[in-house]
Structure formats: structure tokens, C-alpha cells
Amino acid sequence: MDNLAKDKTSKLLVKYSIPAIIAMVVTCLYNTADRAFIGSMEGVGAYAISGLGVTMPLFTLIGAFGVAVSVGGSTNISIKLGAKEKEEAERLLGNTFALELLGGFVIMVLGLVFIDQILYAFGASAKTLPYAKDYMSVILLGAVVNLSGFSLNGAIRADGRPKLAATIMIVCSLLNLVFDPLFIFYFGFGIKGAAIGTVICQLINFIWTTYYFTKGNSNLKLRLKNIRLKKEAVIAILTISITPFCMEVVTGSIHLVTNKFLQGYGGDLAIGAMTTITSILLMFLMPIYGLSQGMQTLIAYNFGAKEYERTKKILLQGMFAAFVFLFVGFLLTRFFPNVFVNIFTKDAVLEKICLEGIKIYLMTLPLLGVCVLGPIYFQSIGKIKQSMFLTLLRQVILFIPIISVIPRFIGMSGVWMSQPIADVLAALIIAVFLIKEIKFNNEKDDIVKKSA
Template sequence: MTSKIETTNELRDDKVLRLVIKYSIPAILAMMVTSLYNTVDRAFIGSMKDVGALAISGLGVTMPFMTILGAFCVGLAVGGSTNIAIKLGEGNKEEAEKALGNTFAIELFVGIAMMIISAFFLEDILYFFGASSDTIKYSMDYMSVIMCGAWFNLPGFAMNSAIRGEGNPKLASKMMITSCLLNLILDPIFIFGFGMGIKGAALGTVICQLVICLWSTYYFTKGKSNLKLRLKNIRIESKIIKGILAIALTQFCMELSAGFIHLITNKVLKLYGGDLAIGAMTAITSINLLFYMPVFGISQGMQTIIAYNYGAKQFDRAKKALSIGMIGAIGILSLGLIATRLFPEILIGIFTKDATLMELALNGISIYSLTLPAVGICILGAVYFQSIGNAKMSIVLSLLRQVIVFIPLILLIPKLLGLNGVWAAQPLADIISTLIIVGFLIKEFKVDSVRELSYR
């Protein structure tokens, strides 16, 4: 295993391209396996005899809730792991361990709180998110199981992210890949073998989340980690938490805004296309997620490199990591655009054989996926500001695509174009947001160049 000193020298001295590849590939593999799990999970649900179309629509209703859960899970995890990387870049191992312990504590607290809230208000929340009398059963069956695991899902994900932050991305990815492969085995067993239906899909997910939590926690307590999860640090210290939240706010807002967008989109889809339009969007977003996941992997890989080098005042290396990441992201998403143009029937057919749902989804994906390559710039541009600790700017830029630009478009365009307006709102938001983010990045690069000269 790589020692702390070796990791530190590597992040400071190795070629940036090599580092981006080294740190991104394990994350990309983990994300792709996760994406495959999501795809297969929804494909199994969509293939349930006689109820598949409504079941996948019910799953679509849960997306706002899932993204809110993800906002806390991912946001706090990224805030913690980025703080760990920055503190290690500064050579401060003690503060890095405090960040680790505080991240674990706050994720555990939030997980328990969300589990309790869902125990009392889950049905009301799902109706608010767009469930109908036809889809509420499937939504309830899925989320009631998922929320039982929130108390270990959140801290487990945070610990896995911290493994990457301390400089061991291969192990973090190995854990994710193992967990997701296990899920692929458990899903058909629970869904069809035990006849549990959509509850079986949720149970498989929760079991795998528990595996991640136990494995990651063991690594930081009994394993060969550079940092240790110490009992004295598992508490909420205001100074440490403020540092975590300052960075977490960007990812939190990105994830939370995604949940808000799912909520609004579900309501607009239901208005213009009914329950099956929600199912069509679930299939479309699942397909796009296959191509987004490698970009998220790149963002995770480059975050540690950018955060470390920025903390070490090597601004040019931080900028180079972003540039390399963007080239890779645009390339991957361009392949996604080509695939959705050439093989839409095959891609949609993974999720449904229902003729009505298929027709809705084919029309939707032809419009919704037009600007896939631009999404890479939007995602990585905001992540760059997050990685250098500029929380305010990263929050604003992350909200551009998902909230500030998108919401007016999805509320106005469908009034003119009907359901096609719902599909068109996102690509228009992507174009506008990309132009704005590029402008802010150019401005930041100029400032960083001046800073680098002052430190020489």
C-alpha cells in the first residue's frame, strides 16, 4: 500500500495526466459498475410481469427523495474527503483525522434523522413528489426499505470517499465495485426468486450499502490506513464542521437542486403526459446516467489532485488537471450522444417493452440528450471551484444548470410545446449554463496565474 509520504510526493511531483488517469480510472470503474447496477435494477423492475410500466413510473416518483438523501450523503462525503486532501497537502495529519471523525459523526446524525422523518411522513412525501393512486404502492415499497438503511448508508459512503481523499482510490473503487456486483446477484434473487418485487430491489441495495459501511469503517479502524477513525474525533466540532460544510455546500446544492428538479419535472410530466411520462423520463435519465457516471468518476479523481495542489500553491497543476478532465468528459459524453442517436430503441428497450411507454421515451430521448457533451463542462467547472475551496462560486455555478436556468424553462416552454417542451428544457439549460461557466473559469485562471507568480 502507498504510504503517506509516497502519496504526497506523487500528488505534488508526478505528471498531471498520469495522476488524473490513475485517480480517475478506479473511480470511473466504480461509477460504471454503479451505473450498471442502477440500469439492471430498473430493468428488472420494468420487466415485472403485468406491472412493469407502473412499477418503473413509481420508481421515478422516488427520485426526488433519493436525490435529497444523496444530497446529504454525497455532499458531506465530498466536503469531508476534500478537507482531508487539503489538510494532507498542508502536511497536517491531525487535522485530517479530525475531519474524518467529524464527517462520520455528521453523516450518522443526518442518516438517523432522515430515517425517523420517513417513518412518519413517507407516504405524504411521495404523494407530494408526484405519486398517484396507481404508483404509490410501488413508491412506498421501495423507499420504506431504502430509508431503513440511511443510518449506515450515509457514514459508509463518507468513509469510502475519505479513502480516496487520503490517497487510496483503488481500494475505494474496489469496495464500490464489489458491492455493486453483489447487488446484481441479489436483485433477481429477491425480486423474482423470493417474489418480493420492488421491495426486493430495495433490499438488495440496502444490504450492499451495509457492506460498504462495515468494510470502510474497518479499514479506518483496524486496516492499513494512513489516517485513523478515532473515537475522540467522532463528534461535531464547530470549526471542523464549518470547513466541511463550506465545501459540502456545493455538492449538496447540486444534489438537492437535482431533487428539486425531479420534483418539478415529475409534476410537469404528470400534467402533460401522465404517469407513463414519468416512467419514460426514468428510462431516459437512466440511460444518460450511463454516460454521466464516467464524468463523475473523472470529477472524483481530479478533485484530490486539484485540492492537494491548490493547497500546495501549485495552481498551474490544478488547472491542468481540470483541462485534462474536461477533455475526457467531453469525449465520453460525445460517445453517449452518438449512441442515443444510433441505438435509441435498444437503449429504451432495456427498461420497458410497453408500447406506449416506449413511444414516449423514444421521442423524449431524441430531444433530451442533444447537449450531452456540454454537461461535462457544467459538472467539472463547478467541481473545480469546489475543489479549490471557493464554495460561493461553485454553488452559484452548480445551480445555474439545475435551478437558475432550468426552472423558468421547464415552466414556460411546455406551455408552448406541450410534452416536447419538457424534453427540450434541459438541453437549452445546458447550452446557456456552459457559456456562463466557461466565462467564469477563464476569469479564475487569470487570477490563479497572478497568484502563482507571487509565490515564486
């Protein structure tokens, strides 16, 4: 893996990001099809997709733990590999896997026991609860294989096999496209069928990734002696996990807060409209998340190897690529909103609400590259306090006060407008932090060169 500190940064960014981007695009295609199938359920589609919207806070909170531990583990693994400490990297791999197994089991048990109370708290009504419960009860049953398999997929990228990690995600997502209509319509399981298809694919991911690290041609091995929690390894993982965990928890909390305002100002179908619009948003954000995965591995490795100038180049190249892509997305959603909305619903009332919201909610789309990649950069170099603050900035420190005030004056339009206002302010503040960090790293790089 020495090439990570030697090859041209743009070449490496393409090599490590493109597979992850492809995987994220395919995953997004699955999510799009999943919600499109649910929205097309005859006679109940509008309320079914609203029920799915109710599950998003809980779904996101489950993902919060999985993503956080995966990122904490894979980042530490990359740093240890950059420092040529293979045995320690394997110990971190085993502890990451163990944490995900334990977390998945706890989430499954607590979620199933308190599912009604949780969904009502997240905005369910008598009309949407049956759909939300049918979906989440199955998802919770698959939490153990979901989280542990996800962590191993992230570790495959850190192990130097980004194409394989992407291939696994792509295959599972494509299988999901087959399973969705099969279980929803052919077997007549409805919204529960979408969840069944998802869990089956999560199981396939778990088996495939586990095989790679035990019997496959991996650099690191998942050894039984390492699948036990060790204090030092757990602290190392959780220290970096704090930022992505907060990011995901914040996302789930924002879904919860937003659902409450949507229910109050627009009712059940307003939640369905937000589900539709955020699904459209994910079409353009998922590739940026894929880009961030490639950046994370490269920045962490080069930081561990004290190649500070290269970390700056990787960041700037990633930022530029994100802006260009998101600007194209902004133009498409601005001029062709009907095309995107009609993917998810043909219900006239729901479509009208979506069209009213999409032009406002996505007006700051080009700025989201800064909002996503900025905190990831600080996380990758181990600066947890900065990453934590910048993660909370957009959707807690700024968004919650804004959405608590503006809708009181302009109603539903204020709900749509709150996020773009928070995006602009957050992007400006994050840019200031990044400029200061780049200057600081330039000084460190000069010191390293002089001492060489």
C-alpha cells in the same frame, strides 16, 4: 502523498480517476440492472418503473446530505494532508463520520413517519404509490449505514487509496446484481426486493470502510475521540458541503418539478419515460462523476500545496476527456435509441414516449462535462460562492423558468426541450467563469515562482 504535487498531472489523473470511473460504471451497471429488472416485472413493469421515478426526488435528497458531507469532509482532508497536518485530517475524518450518522438517523425517522405525504407531493398517484412506498420504506431503513459508509469511502480516496475505494464500490455493485433478481423474483418481493438488495450492499460497504479506518492499513485512523462534533471541524466541512448539497438538492428538486410537468402533460407513464431516459443519461454521466472524484482530490491537494499551474492542467485534461466520452455517448443515443430504451421496457406505449423524448433530452450531452466539472473545480479550491452559483445556474436559475414557460406553448415536447436549452446557456456561462479563474491562478503562480 508528495507525488500528488510532483508526478505528471495526466498520469495522476488516470491513476485517481480510472478506479473511480470503473466504480461509477459498475454502479451504473447496477442501477441499469435494477431498473431493468423492475421494468420487466410482468403485468406491472411500466407502473413499477413509474413508481420508482416518483421516489427519485426523495432518493436524491437523501443522497444530497450524504454526498455533501462526504465531499466536504474528503476535500478538507485532502487539503490538510497537502499541508502536512495529519492530526487535523483525522479530526475531520471523525467529524465527517459523526455528521453522516446523525443525518442518516434523522432522515430515516422523518422519512418513515411522513412517507405517504412525501411521495404524493413528489408526484405519486393511486397506481404508483404502492410501488414507490415499498421501495422507499426499505431504503429509508438503511439511511444510517448508507450515508456513513459513503462518507468513509470518499475519505479512502483522500487517504491515498483510490483503487481500494473503487474496489469496495465495485464489489458492492456486483453483489447488488446478484441480489436484485434473487429478492425481486425468486423470493417474490417485487420492487421491495430491489431495495432490500441495495441496503444489504450498503451495509457491506459500511463494514468494509469502517474496518479499513480502524483495523486496516490506513494512513489516517478513525478514532473514537474524533467521532464527536466539533464546531471548527463542522464549519469547515459544511462550508465546502454547501455546493455539493445544493447540487444534489437541486437535482432532487428538478425531479420534483419535472414530475409535476410530466404528470400534467403525459401522465404516469411520462414519469416512467423520464426515469428510463435519465437512466440512459446516467450511463454516460457516471464516468464523468468518477472523473470528477479523481480531479477533486488532485486539485484540492495541489491547491493546498500552492501548485496553481498543476490545478489548471488537471482541469483542462479532465474537460477534454469528458467531452470526448460524452460526444461518443451522444452519437450512440442519437443513432441507436431503441437499443437503450429496450433495456428498461418492452411496453409499447412507454417505449414510444421514451423514443420521442430521448433525442431531444440528450441533444446537449457533450456539453455536460463543463456543467459537471466546472463547479467541482471551484469547490475543490474552496471558492464556494462561485461554485454555488454555477451549481444553481443550470437547474434552478435557468431550468425552472424555462420548463415553466415552454411546455405551455408546445406541450410535452417543451418538457423534453427545457433541459437542453438550460444546458447550452449554463455551459457558456461556466466557461466564462473558468477562463477568468485560470487567468487569475496564472497570475498567482507567477507570484509564487518569483518569490521562490
